[in-house]
Amino acid sequence: MDQVGFVRKVSNGKVEVEVRRISACGDNCKSCGGSCHAPNHVVILPNNIDAKVGDLVEIKGETKNILKYTMVVYMIPFTMLILGILIGMKTFKNLEISNYEPLSFLIGLIFMALGYFIVRTIDKKIGKKEEDIIRMTRII
Numbered sequence: 001m002d003q004v005g006f007v008r009k010v011s012n013g014k015v016e017v018e019v020r021r022i023s024a025c026g027d028n029c030k031s032c033g034g035s036c037h038a039p040n041h042v043v044i045l046p047n048n049i050d051a052k053v054g055d056l057v058e059i060k061g062e063t064k065n066i067l068k069y070t071m072v073v074y075m076i077p078f079t080m081l082i083l084g085i086l087i088g089m090k091t092f093k094n095l096e097i098s099n100y101e102p103l104s105f106l107i108g109l110i111f112m113a114l115g116y117f118i119v120r121t122i123d124k125k126i127g128k129k130e131e132d133i134i135r136m137t138r139i140i
Contacts, residue, residue, distance in 0.1 A: 004140060005043065007055045015047045017057060017136070049136050061134035069133060072122060077115035084111025 005017035018040050043059070051057050088104030097103065126133075 003059045005057050005059050005136075007051045007053055007057060008042070010047060010051065010053055013047050014044055015051050015057075015136070017043050017045055017059065019043055019059060043134060045134060045136055047136075049139060051136060051139055056140040057136045058138050058140055059134055060137045065133045069126075073119055076119050076122075077112045080115030080118075081108045081112040084108035087111075 003019050005019040007015050008018050009016035019042075020040050045059070049057070085104050085108035088107030089100060091107075092100030092103050
């Protein structure tokens with residue numbers, strides 16, 4: 001994955017880079033009739049190329065690593081939601097509660113919140129490893 005970003009802020013060996021998000025239909029909005037808006041997002045990266053505020057920089061990331069972490073972020077909470085619903089249905093059905101579906105969904109939401117906590121814990125561990133999933137490669 002290669003993208004171009006704009007350096008907004010530099011502090012403590014880190015840079016805040018604004019990256020234009022690529023929309024689902026491609027990156028040439030002028031030729032697209034979908035009228036979609038691809039918002040920018042900000043990424044904080046180590047300043048390994050001595051970039052300054054206002055520089056355009058090339059950003060690269062291993063697609064394999066990005067997909068791996070995307071799966072973690074989305075699949076853990078989703079799996080926990082489904083698991084919570086199934087456990088809730090089984091438990092409330094065995095307790096012979098007549099209206100067990102909404103309660104099961106509530107248990108699923110609680111499990112999903114637990115899943116987000118797990119993702120946050122994993123994210124903190126990855127951040128401590130100083131593993132650069134995305135990095136700046138050069139000033140343009």
